[in-house]
Amino acid sequence: MIYRSKAPLRIGLAGGGTDVSPYSDEYGGAILNATVSLSAHASIEPLQENTIIVEALDRKEEERYDWAPALPINGKLDLLKGVYNRIHAMYGLPLTGFRLSTFVDAPAGSGLGTSSTLVVAILGAFVELLKLPLGDYDIAHLAYQIEREDLQLAGGKQDQYAATFGGVNFMEFYGDDKVIVNPLRIRPEYLHELGNNLVLYFTATSRESAHIIKEQVKNVNNKDEKSIKAMHQLKEQAKMMKEALLKGRLNEIGEILDFGFEQKRRIAHNISNETIELIYTAAKKSGATGGKISGAGGGGFMIFYCPGNTRYAVIETLNTFGGEIKNYTFTKYGLTTWTIS
Numbered sequence: 001m002i003y004r005s006k007a008p009l010r011i012g013l014a015g016g017g018t019d020v021s022p023y024s025d026e027y028g029g030a031i032l033n034a035t036v037s038l039s040a041h042a043s044i045e046p047l048q049e050n051t052i053i054v055e056a057l058d059r060k061e062e063e064r065y066d067w068a069p070a071l072p073i074n075g076k077l078d079l080l081k082g083v084y085n086r087i088h089a090m091y092g093l094p095l096t097g098f099r100l101s102t103f104v105d106a107p108a109g110s111g112l113g114t115s116s117t118l119v120v121a122i123l124g125a126f127v128e129l130l131k132l133p134l135g136d137y138d139i140a141h142l143a144y145q146i147e148r149e150d151l152q153l154a155g156g157k158q159d160q161y162a163a164t165f166g167g168v169n170f171m172e173f174y175g176d177d178k179v180i181v182n183p184l185r186i187r188p189e190y191l192h193e194l195g196n197n198l199v200l201y202f203t204a205t206s207r208e209s210a211h212i213i214k215e216q217v218k219n220v221n222n223k224d225e226k227s228i229k230a231m232h233q234l235k236e237q238a239k240m241m242k243e244a245l246l247k248g249r250l251n252e253i254g255e256i257l258d259f260g261f262e263q264k265r266r267i268a269h270n271i272s273n274e275t276i277e278l279i280y281t282a283a284k285k286s287g288a289t290g291g292k293i294s295g296a297g298g299g300g301f302m303i304f305y306c307p308g309n310t311r312y313a314v315i316e317t318l319n320t321f322g323g324e325i326k327n328y329t330f331t332k333y334g335l336t337t338w339t340i341s
Helices: 023-027 078-091 114-130 136-150 158-165 188-197 209-221 225-247 250-264 274-285 311-321
Strands: 002-014 029-046 051-056 061-066 098-104 168-173 179-183 198-202 290-293 301-305 336-340
Touching: 002 114, 002 158, 002 225, 002 250, 023 029, 023 209, 023 225, 029 114, 029 158, 029 225, 051 078, 078 098, 078 114, 078 136, 098 114, 114 136, 114 158, 114 336, 136 158, 136 179, 158 168, 158 179, 168 225, 188 198, 188 250, 198 311, 209 225, 225 250, 250 290, 250 301, 274 290, 274 301, 274 311
Parallel strands: 051 098
Antiparallel strands: 002 029, 002 336, 029 098, 029 168, 051 061, 168 179, 198 301, 290 301
C-alpha cells in the first residue's frame, strides 16, 4: 500500500505579513490568498524492514535511519523528520519502517508557501496512513506548531491554512492562535478574469525568508512606528481586495496591489532590491497596473496585474530579465489524501 497526499501552493494577494506574531497577536491580522495548481506532494510506503527512509525527490536528497521514535533534526530534510517526530510523539505510530517521499512543484524560497505546504502534505500522508480524526483546522494548526515550535522556523500562519483549506480565502488572525478562515464566493467570471490578468513570474532567484521575517518581528517588538503603520495599511489592503473581488471591481486590483507593495517595502529591509525594482518598473511601463513580491520578499515569485490584453506585452518584457513565466489556474480544493494498493 502507498498512502499519498497533495496540498496546493498559494498566491498571497493582500495583507502579507500581518499573519506573523507578535503583530497578529497584538493588533489582529488579515490576509487574502488563493491556491493555485502547483502542489506539494507526499507519499508513505511501509517497508518490511526497520528502516526509515526520507527523501525529497525534487532536490535529490535522501536520509536513511534505523527505526527510532524520533529522528535527528540536523539541517537535512528537517521538515520531513519534524512531522514524523511530532506524529510519533502524539500517536505512537508507525512502529515499523517506511519510506517517506516528497516533491514540490516550485523551488524552496520561492514565496508561494512551499515549506508550510509541504508540511501540510506530509501530515496529510500520515493522516491517511493512520486514519487520524483530524479536521482542517486541526491539521493547519498542527502544521504551524511543527514549523514554528518544534523546528523553530520563522514565519506566519497563512500558508498552513491556505494549503489545508484551498480556494480563495479571507483569513483573520488573532492572539492565542485563533484563526478564522472565510471562504469567498467569487463569481466564476470574476475569477477567470483575475486568472487571465494576473501574471506569475519567477525571478530565477530564491531567498531565505527567515531573515526578513525576524526583522519584521523585531520592528513590532520595538514598536517601530513606520513598520507597524505599514502593517496596519496592509491589513486594510486585504479588506480592499476582498471587496473588489466580491463586487467584481477588477479594474481596482492593480492599484490595490501597487498600494500594498508600497507598504510592504516599509516593513523591513531587503523586502525589495535593485533587481526587483527594475522588474517592477519595467512591468508597469509595459501595461501592468500593479504587482507585488510573493511571500516575505527578497526574491522568488512576483505577480503583476495586467488588465485588458496587456499581459502579452508585460510577459514579453519580463522575459528579457531571464526569469520564467509560470502558468497556473486557481484551485478550489485544499489538502487531498488517498491510498493505492
